[in-house]
Amino acid sequence: MLDKVLSVPYTLPFAKKFFWTNWYNLFASLFSDVNISFMNYGFAELSPTAAKLNLNSHDESERYCLQLYHHVASSIPLNDKDVLEVGCGRGGGSSFIKRYLSPKSMTGVDISDNNVNLCKKKYAIPNLSFGHGDAEALKFADGSFDVVVNVESSHCYRNISDFFSESFRVLRPDGYFLYADFRPQPEINDLLNQLKQAGFTLVKQESIAANVLAAMDLENHRKSKIIQDSIPKILHGLTSTFAGIEGTHYYQGFKSRDYEYFFYLLQK
Numbered sequence: 435m436l437d438k439v440l441s442v443p444y445t446l447p448f449a450k451k452f453f454w455t456n457w458y459n460l461f462a463s464l465f466s467d468v469n470i471s472f473m474n475y476g477f478a479e480l481s482p483t484a485a486k487l488n489l490n491s492h493d494e495s496e497r498y499c500l501q502l503y504h505h506v507a508s509s510i511p512l513n514d515k516d517v518l519e520v521g522c523g524r525g526g527g528s529s530f531i532k533r534y535l536s537p538k539s540m541t542g543v544d545i546s547d548n549n550v551n552l553c554k555k556k557y558a559i560p561n562l563s564f565g566h567g568d569a570e571a572l573k574f575a576d577g578s579f580d581v582v583v584n585v586e587s588s589h590c591y592r593n594i595s596d597f598f599s600e601s602f603r604v605l606r607p608d609g610y611f612l613y614a615d616f617r618p619q620p621e622i623n624d625l626l627n628q629l630k631q632a633g634f635t636l637v638k639q640e641s642i643a644a645n646v647l648a649a650m651d652l653e654n655h656r657k658s659k660i661i662q663d664s665i666p667k668i669l670h671g672l673t674s675t676f677a678g679i680e681g682t683h684y685y686q687g688f689k690s691r692d693y694e695y696f697f698y699l700l701q702k
């Protein structure tokens with residue numbers, strides 16, 4: 435039943451945008467008092483000998499979500515760059531990039547006003563700013579940024595080509611687009627074609643589905659507890675699905691590889 439409900443936003447583009455915008459506004463109100471800075475499925479290294487990312491103690495509780503940002507954003511040097519994050523959610527990723535990777539400026543935008551208000555309330559860091567923004571119609575002049583970052587947000591957009599053209603437009607010449615998200619496997623080739631049509635060159639392409647699934651396993655207990663403790667019972671099923679709890683729709687999709695989780699490094 436829930437699977438049928440979840441397929442609606444994917445088949446009706448208008449419903450998709452309406453659904454996700456309202457879902458994230460609701461989620462931000464339900465969890466306004468809960469100390470969550472990220473809303474992604476996370477990233478775990480698969481090799482036991484991989485170097486462990488050094489984090490400040492207050493970042494440890496959301497290590498895997500943060501590691502997804504680290505994997506994406508450390509793919510190029512960001513120091514002295516003007517960076518835009520589209521779909522910044524609750525701001526944890528933009529804050530991580532500003533604090534750990536030292537760009538000149540970091541700007542996060544999100545379509546959910548409730549998310550943007552949470553970000554503004556939580557983070558007071560020099561040269562880190564947040565605002566309302568729609569990925570499909572960005573309110574920035576051409577060539578405003580050196581780098582655009584987009585993590586686990588683009589599956590919510592009505593017209594993905596508009597987002598790709600907008601990212602291309604706001605980037606300076608040779609600027610980079612750091613892009614991670616998931617899609618049903620059969621949609622991947624179309625997505626790559628749309629990126630090329632927007633003008634981007636694919637510099638690096640990675641499947642990180644196994645890393646994301648490993649993080650989901652490691653996060654299962656923490657996320658289940660937050661849902662049990664902080665969410666009205668009537669929303670447990672839907673919230674568990676979006677949180678990627680073991681056995682739910684997206685968890686199973688990554689496990690069976692019906693869904694791909696990709697990271698693309700692209701250049702203008």
Ligand SMILES: C[S@@+](CC[C@H](N)C(=O)[O-])C[C@H]1O[C@@H](n2cnc3c(N)ncnc32)[C@H](O)[C@@H]1O
Nearest residue numbers: 458472473474521523544545546568569587590
């Ligand atoms: C799964 S959350 C990921 C948030 C954040 N990137 C993270 O990893 O924690 C998806 C985010 O995309 C935002 N979003 C959805 N549609 C959007 C759009 N058209 N423009 C900008 N943001 C959008 C949602 O409001 C939500 O905050």
